[in-house]
Amino acid sequence: MSYGVFQEYYFENWTLQGSQSETGIIGTTQNGVMYLSMPFLFALFTKRWARWRQTAALCGTALTCVSFILSSFSTDVWHLIITQGVLAALGCALTYSPTTLSLGEWFQAKTRTENSGVNRAVAYGVVLSSKNIVGSTCPFIFRALLDHYDFRMALRIWTAIVGGTSLVGIAMIHAHPSSMVVSSSSHRAPAIPWKFLTHKTFYIYSVAIIFQSAGYGIPQTYINQFASEVTMLSQTWATLLLTLFNVPGIIASSFFGYLSDNKAFPLSAATVSSIPPISSALSALLFWGVTSRGSTALLVIFSMTFGFFSSGYSATWGGFLNSLESEAAQWNEAIDPGMLYGLLNGARGIGYVSGGLAGVPLLKAGSGSGGRFAYGTAYGPLIIFTGLTSILGGWVLVWKLEKWLHRESQHS
Template sequence: MAGNESIPIQVIREEERLDVTQDEASLDQTSRPFESARTRACVLLGSAILQLPIWGFAMSYGVFQEFYSDNWTLQGSRSLTGIIGTTSNGVMYLSMPFLFALFTRRWARKRRTAACCGVILTCLSFLLSSFSTNVWHLVVTQGVMAAFGCALIYSPTTLSLGEWFRTSNRAVAYGVVLSCKNIVGSACPFLLRGLLDHFGFRLTLRAWTVMVAGTSILAIFLIPTHPSSLSWDSHRSRKIPWQFLRHQTFYIYSVAIILQSSGYGIPQTYLNTYAHEVTLLSQTSATLLLTIFNLPGIVSSSFFGYLSDNKRFPLSATTTTSISALSSALSAFLFWGLTSQGSMALLVLFSLTFGFFAGGYSATWGGVINEMEREAAQRNEAIDTGMVYGLLNGARGIGYVSGGLAGVPLLKAGSVSSVGGFGYGSSYGPLIIFTGLSTVFGGVGVLWEGRKLLRFV
């Protein structure tokens, strides 16, 4: 009886799938004349330019953290500035699942308007932060308001990028944009460091406001919404299948992402200050470390994406996430933890290795989604991979915020008592240990996989 009951369900799902496929095919045929090479080039150029206003501040916040530490003029606890960078990343990633869902179909016509509102909010936030007199002003304006504004720019424009490259070279398009993001993360620290040294943080934030406004408005109008989204009838859109929330695999990898992200944001925030205060490096050398930290991301994402999709020697999601997590933890424990005064070489080695292995962790999510797709197919269930990807970004945001909140008390604890020699004996010792432990648990899927294997022993 159970077997007979599954037949009509399968037929209905197959008919729905065919209907949606036919609808999408007809939309592609209708919109094909609009998909000129010139339009796609403009979309790609606009998406590449947007990486500067969206990620430039978040990926370079360590420079501001160092400046605040050396030139404190605000009221409130100086240590609170440590949560701004991680909170900024957290708010951005936490917003993405909701914003992607809003602008996928029903509000597709409002994408450009929403992105422009994001520009206004971001510029207003940075402008207000330049008038800050208390540290909580920076937390609210830079860590929350500006971050949400950047997410409001990122979500609708990224959806349009994926739609314009739906039928050809989508992977190449995303690869180009991701490379531009890491180029921004490598160049902006020097740009912002120079502005801070010459003009101070208030004029620097106002100059950054002008750069955000100029580059964002130009780029947004280079990215039109795809005709297929504009012509989609909202009442015909499919309901999101939530069956994947009943399976443990989703939660195992979500927890792993939260743990890995909580440690990944710590070096981005504190590495510059550590290099200047503990290893006594110059400000230029400390800024160089942040650039070196972001550089490997240009190639590591492609590398881990290749490992996840490699057809000749396929690796499971468990394996790829574990390679990234374990290697990142070893880098933190062996290179960052063993640094001492003047040990520039070890910090460079840490920046390169941790930046490569931890920076490529999010590229393993493709393998995670593939694994969840296979499980859904085995259970004869539908799955919306876009929604899954959005929720994984949300988990990353939780990790960033958690790491930022944990960093302040850990730094205070390190200033009271040391935990050994070298870097471990400094006030940053607890932060180093936290970074290593949290990133190693990003490979918690190994434990889950081992548990499943034991069932067959």
């Protein structure tokens, strides 16, 4: 969430071997590897190995800490890519996956007639808002560390913070009793139901997630660098932009989780999930694209609006799960929400990696550009890519409209 601070630092204080442009793929690679590994980890800890979830999370924390320590000794760009982009990501996923499975079990989906308690989509939204809380504070922590030390000492201090906070968090999270019964049973755990893979709805949601995620990581990686090079903002302002990018997501995750529960507003999962990516696309194309030197206000508006809508997108996945569970119930099929959530995260990983790999050549493609607005700078192709992928991420609304038109034509 805060890698842009390091990205800017690497460019301004280059002491490594290798290509500077390759540092742009570290942040998106980390997110990509993290999410790509989740389907396998969710399958592993969903039932039979549920009692090992806390142990796995502790191992993940240890791997993350070791990775950041090794990263602090890097002398070449590929060292950072391996340690921060791959190893630390695997450690984070090993911490995140078991604990998220427990969350999904404690908060189950409810029918519309149930009014008590908290629904799963709201629970996911509230918990996911924590990443934006961290993303709002860490830019200033990283900036302070980098201003007083070099990136090596900053990473070592960050290792201590990660280790301490993770241990406290893991100690507070326990697996649901139902999963523990299956895990400790001598009988073989039920096989994971894969029937949902035959339904078109799952693939439509997955492809939408891939497109949205491909553009989501671009501003987080390059906004600091853009603010410094194009709009000529100070380091303090550049850091503030990344914070403004994350602060609205604190509210957005809970808000879109609430919408996905479909209690007060009769909106389908497809409709709710289309609002964030389409709004993000408009923000990128209308605000970021027309930013020029000294256009601080436009860049602030872009950071806040894009951050609000793009951060709230993952909170709509609770609605995805509810929708797919309802579809499975109609066909009298079994479904495992935990495994399903892991596969959706895998789709997000594909998007992150794709966006990260596309970012480097896109930045090079625009390096010879010249113009008044951001479209005419080296970041022009990145902005267009962000807008187009975000629009494609909202295509579930088109699919929903197609189904509605088809139903109306049958009625007429």
